[in-house]
Amino acid sequence: MSVMRTSLENRSRTVRFHLRWTLAVITILFGSIVPIAWSRVGDWTTYTNTNFIQDLHFLGDDLWCATSGGLLQLCLADESIRQYTNVHGLGYIDVSSLSVDRQGILWLGTNGGGLSTYDPFSGRWRTYTEFDGVAGKVVSAVLASGDRIWVGTEEGISLFVWNETEGDYFWKENYLAEKGVPVKNVRAFVDWEDQIWVGMDGGVARARYRHPDFVPNLQDSASWTNYNESHGLAHNRVNCFSLVGSTIVAGTDGGVSAFPESTWVSWSLGLPPSTAVYDLLVSGSKMWAGTGAGLYMYDSIWVPPPEWIPLLEGEAITALAEDSSGVMWVGTEGGGVIAAHGQDWVPYIAQGPAHNxxxxxxxxxxECVWITTRPPSYPRYRAEPCRLANDHWTTFDESGGFEKGEFMPALFVDRLGRKWFGSWGFGVGVLDDGGTLTKEDDIWLHLDEENSGLKGIPQNTRYVVVTDIAQDQRGNYWFLNYLGIESGLVVCDSTLSNWTAYSVRDGLVFTEVQSLAIDGQGIKWVGARQEGMSRFDDAGTPFDKLDDDPFSAWLTYSESEPYPHTIVTDNVTSICVDKTGIVWIGTAAGIMRLSGLSFYSVSGLLNESVNVIAVDARNNKWVGTEGGVSLLNAAGDEWTHFTSTNSQLVSDNVLDIAINERTGEVWLATDLGLSRYESGIAAPVSSMEDVAVFPNPFFPEVGNGLVTFGGLADGSTVFIFNLTGDLIREIPMPQNNLNQAVWDGKNARGNEVASGIYIFLARNEQGLSKVGKVAVVR
Structure with missing residues (x-):
């Protein structure tokens, strides 16, 4: 103990003079501490579109929405919107259905992650998967009815029942098609007079689950009665149910059918022919139908059959709900939620990307984030570019005549800050936003087969596909012109006036080109979907083919003969050049690195099907695959893996990666949304002016009990002093390239420090330093 005290006293004398000026010029005011919003290393954030509504349910004054991008809560009291994703505890981001049990707990069916529950009163989440009895990962229907929870999946039905002793619902049994029960691909339920009615892709099934004389066995196929189009159903695909008195009404992909007695009859008069009906709702004497063609209403349900009246045409209405004031709320396919306030329909649209x-x-x-999206259906929706700036999303649905099509495989920002979008079929769109966030300043340019050197495909010369874009050291732009006629690799100068195309005839490996990289020597590396990869050295004269050396200008790397330089597979999906100039190749069968003319396979990947490789500020490699993300350290001897199971990554299918080298943020584009990961692996800083403390004030009993000093220079040490200048803790920065150090609110003896203001000094051996203050509140 005495040795420690002596060491601290000596250290205190050494650094005390650094604080003299600090205590003289800094006025310490408890009220002057302002909390700083800062993400911690290891934090995840999910960004999704929550405007594709799949189910609605009111709980008090809150409207809960099942969406393809998570769970959405709309509070009517203040019209605030809150989004819940996998980061909050949701088992899977795509929520297909929801129901509320008698305890007020939300039961959420998902399209890939089983069943989730959320208690809005306690904030508790739970997930039920196949290990918990749920009959499959895809849950398309949930109904909480009395002491039972009915769960519909692709394989059949799972039943949860209330246990009074435990005060909870527990899985009881499954009714599976593979066991002979005639239920499969379940889409809807209704519980009426102790019978469960089931809507499926193959019609309707019903069974009595409670009988006064015996206990029904729903695992026996004889307990079920089935109906389909031969029994009068409008269509075999049944999406929803409602009740009109004692009459079961079903919404199908072909209209509305009712079951007044023993057979199904049509209730589709007034609906467009073969219209899909997604939801039905009865309110007083009115009945509402949400359809693919819009919202329809029937004014007198007691005088069947109905004749439907159109109210909102042209908008796909997927869900219906009514609040306690009688206001009708409708969920749409992409347009959020719309409420009928008097004669006006008011939309409520949540912030997010255009598609997931x-x-x-x-x-x-x-440091604005730019993405391109692939819509769920084309041509109903387009592959819109989007920008995230200051936590606000902007969708560029108007782009100066640039038709964006169904897919944008190329996205690039040049040295002038212009954004380049390569489309599947419509050439290239170039956006000059003038460095502002207002669309009024935007100038769009469209490059196609008429005004550029880009070429269409043999089947359609106007159909121009561009799969990747890059810029060389001279400012020239390079394009991968997929299947272009007598094209493949295209270059133009910075004025966009001089164009040259390279094809298979020149030495390009293949026309189905998909990945492009330019190294520090100006060498172009081109990966193809077949036949491997090309290396092209234009000798600094890209617009002059005559000086290209026939023996060295083009080299081909392939697994096929007769090429001498072999790679593991010919499907090259990604090419990346690291900080030391090494070329990394991602393929459908793993990754390789190229040193000289030799390829070296790199083992240890989480999944061999590689989509993208990215390099961070410390030369670590981030590999996006169909099974998650694998991180290889700069030394090449240690892997770290991230999946949707062991982390809060929104989906395992990682399609692209972008890294903010200043902050260490890693942005991961997936097929289910955008994930942001706070890796903390940032570029070395040359100044400590931006050192920040978070959280500040520091409440040790809240969160993980740590306060972080961010923005430190390499080799820094943080010294913590009290207001009298006594050194109470010395914290060396870990050797992990995170530019951070953490303090647990304790002194060097391991005792908790008291509430109050503390001074910190961050300093490294090169003389960089920063002095500040942190408040501890217990």
Missing amino acids: NISRVTLDDE
Whole structure:
């Protein structure tokens, strides 16, 4: 103990003079401490579109929405919107259905992660999977009815029942098609007079689950009665149910059918022919139908059959709900929620990307995030570019005549800050936003087969596909012109006036080109979907083919003969050049690195099907695969893996990666949304002016009990002093390239420090330093 005291006293004398000026010029005011919003290393954030509504349910004054991008809560009291994703505890991001049990707990069916529950009163989440009895990962229907929870999946039905002793619901049994029960691909339920009615892709099934004389066995196929189009159903695909008195009404992909007695009859008069009906709702004497063609209403349900009246045409209405004031709320396919306030329909649209299938992601010089999306259906929706700036999303649905098509495989920001979008079929769109966030300043340019050197495909010369874009050291732009006629690799100068195309005839490996990289020597590396990869050295004269050396200008790397330089597979999906100039190749069968003319396979990947490789500020490699993300350290001897199971990554299918080298943020584009990971692996800093303390004030009993000092220079040490200048803790920065150090609120003896203001000094051996204050509140 005495040795420690002596060491601290000596250290205190050494650094005390650094604090003299600090205590003289800094006025310490408890009220002057302002909390700083800062993400911690290891934190995840999910960004999704929550405007594709799949189910609605009111609980008090809150409207809960099942969406393809998570769970959405709309509070009517203040019209605030809150989104819940996998980061909060949701088992899977795509929520297909929801129901509320008698305890007020939300039961959520998901399209890939089983069943989740959320208690809005306690904030508790639970997930039920196949290990918990749920009959499959895809849950398309949930109904909480009395002491039972009915769960519909692709394989059949799972039943949860209330246990009074335990005060909870527990799985009881499954009714599976593979066991002979005639239920499969379940889409809807209704519980009426002790019978469960089931809507499926193959019609309707019903069974009595409670009888006064015996206990029904629903695992016996004889307990079930089935109906389909031969029994009068409008369509075999049944999406929803409602009740009109004692009459079961079903919404199908072909209209509305009712079951007044023993057979099904049509209730589709007034609906467009073959209209899909997604939801039905009865309110007083009115009945509402949400359809693929819009919202329809029937004014007198007691005088069947109905004749439907159109109210909102042209908008796909997927869900219906009514609040306690009688206001009708409708969920749409992409347009959020719409409420009928008097004669006006008021939309409520949540912030987010245009779609959840994120094709590409990149950052501009202002650290705005840019993405391209792939819509769920085309041509109903387009592959809109989107920007995230200051936590606000902007969708560029108007782009100066640039038709964006169904897919944008290329996204690039040039040295002038212009954004380049390569489309599947419509050439290239170039956005000059003038460095502002207002669309009024935007100038769009469209490059196609008429005004550029880009070429269409043999089947359609106007159909121009561009799969990747890059810029060389001279400012020339390079394009991969997929299947272009007598094209493949295209270059133009910075004025966009001089164009040259390279094809298989020149030495390009194949026309189905998909990945491009340019190394420090100006060598172009081109990966193809077949036949491998090309290396092209234009000798600094890209617009002059005559000086290209026939023996060394083009080299082909393939697993096929007769090429001498072999790679593991010919499907090259990604090429990346690291900080030391080494070329890394991602393929459908793993990754390789190229040193000289030799390829070296790199083992240890989480999944061999590689989509993208990215390099961070410390030369670590981030590999996005169909099974998650694998991180290889700079030394090449240690892997770290991230999946949707062991982390809060929104989906395992990682399509693209962008890295903010200043902050260490890693942006991951997936087929289910955009994930942001706070890796903390940032570039070395040359100044400590931006050192920040978070959280500040520091409440040790809240969160993980640590306060972080961020933005430190390499080799820094943080010294903590009390207001009298006594050194109470010395914290060396870990050797992990995170530019951070953490303090647990304790002194050097391991005792908790008292509430109050403390001074910190961050300093490294090169003389960089920063002095500040942190408040501890217990």
